Amino acid sequence: MSRSDHEFRTGPRGRRTTVCAVVGLVAAGAVVGVRRRLTESLVDRAFRKPRGGFARRWYRRAEAHQAIFLEVLDAARFRPDDQVLEVGCGGGAFLRHALETVAGAAAIDHSPDMVVAAEKANQRAVEHGRCRIVRGSAESLPFGSAEFTAVVSMNMFFFVADPVAAFAEFHRVLQPSGRLVLHTVSADPPPSLVPAVLARRMHCYSDETIGAFAADAGFAEVAVEHPGSPHYQIVTATRRG
Numbered sequence: 743m744s745r746s747d748h749e750f751r752t753g754p755r756g757r758r759t760t761v762c763a764v765v766g767l768v769a770a771g772a773v774v775g776v777r778r779r780l781t782e783s784l785v786d787r788a789f790r791k792p793r794g795g796f797a798r799r800w801y802r803r804a805e806a807h808q809a810i811f812l813e814v815l816d817a818a819r820f821r822p823d824d825q826v827l828e829v830g831c832g833g834g835a836f837l838r839h840a841l842e843t844v845a846g847a848a849a850i851d852h853s854p855d856m857v858v859a860a861e862k863a864n865q866r867a868v869e870h871g872r873c874r875i876v877r878g879s880a881e882s883l884p885f886g887s888a889e890f891t892a893v894v895s896m897n898m899f900f901f902v903a904d905p906v907a908a909f910a911e912f913h914r915v916l917q918p919s920g921r922l923v924l925h926t927v928s929a930d931p932p933p934s935l936v937p938a939v940l941a942r943r944m945h946c947y948s949d950e951t952i953g954a955f956a957a958d959a960g961f962a963e964v965a966v967e968h969p970g971s972p973h974y975q976i977v978t979a980t981r982r983g
């Protein structure tokens with residue numbers, strides 16, 4: 743094929759069109775990537791690792807979570823001699839309820855802002871030595887073995903990357919006969935409950951799978967129920983006595 747034949751087929755204009763199309767596709771890809779990273783960082787900031795003044799204020803009350811708190815309180819049946827650990831405590835709104843009944847409580851959260859907010863929300867109990875709140879991860883709890891009589895967690899487990907490690911830790915820090923109550927979102931939540939941007943960051947499991955995590959960690963009396971709605975799971979289990 744002669745040079746002029748080639749230019750006739752592709753031509754300088756044709757080459758320019760191809761270059762423009764490639765540049766356009768790369769630019770569109772970059773915009774989609776930036777948008778995705780932006781929404782992911784917003785999800786992190788609001789839910790997965792909340793930070794900032796708005797999050798600190800919102801999670802100290804967590805009005806929208808009160809119904810879930812009541813379901814967990816109901817399942818946990820706290821006793822006056824309980825030593826409770828809450829994992830992923832956010833702004834400490836649930837702790838305030840728990841501390842009305844139990845002897846003492848500890849809580850962890852991996853967000854420094856949430857630790858500050860939870861301490862503020864439970865200031866008197868912290869000052870009186872009935873409550874300690876520390877920064878930490880659900881997969882590696884900063885507590886000794888068998889320190890607690892109950893472990894509770896809500897609206898958090900779906901962000902845990904290693905569920906097997908987390909269940910092993912819940913089991914380790916519980917005393918024999920200690921209770922676990924875990925409130926989370928069931929598999930395949932509808933977009934009306936969990937928008938797609940949030941769902942992409944979440945790990946939700948079937949009843950069988952989440953129940954098996956608990957049983958494999960060594961828990962007995964494992965039950966997975968749906969008290970409020972089929973879209974939420976509440977896992978209860980007991981450390982063997």
Ligand SMILES: C[S@@+](CC[C@H](N)C(=O)[O-])C[C@H]1O[C@@H](n2cnc3c(N)ncnc32)[C@H](O)[C@@H]1O
Pocket residue numbers: 789790791792801804807829830831832833835850851852853856878879880881895896897898901902903
């Ligand atoms: C949606 S907020 C819920 C807060 C609180 N439990 C409530 O119901 O209001 C999730 C909380 O879990 C914490 N969290 C998420 N993943 C965690 C992890 N792997 N270890 C410790 N905390 C975690 C976040 O920082 C955040 O405070």
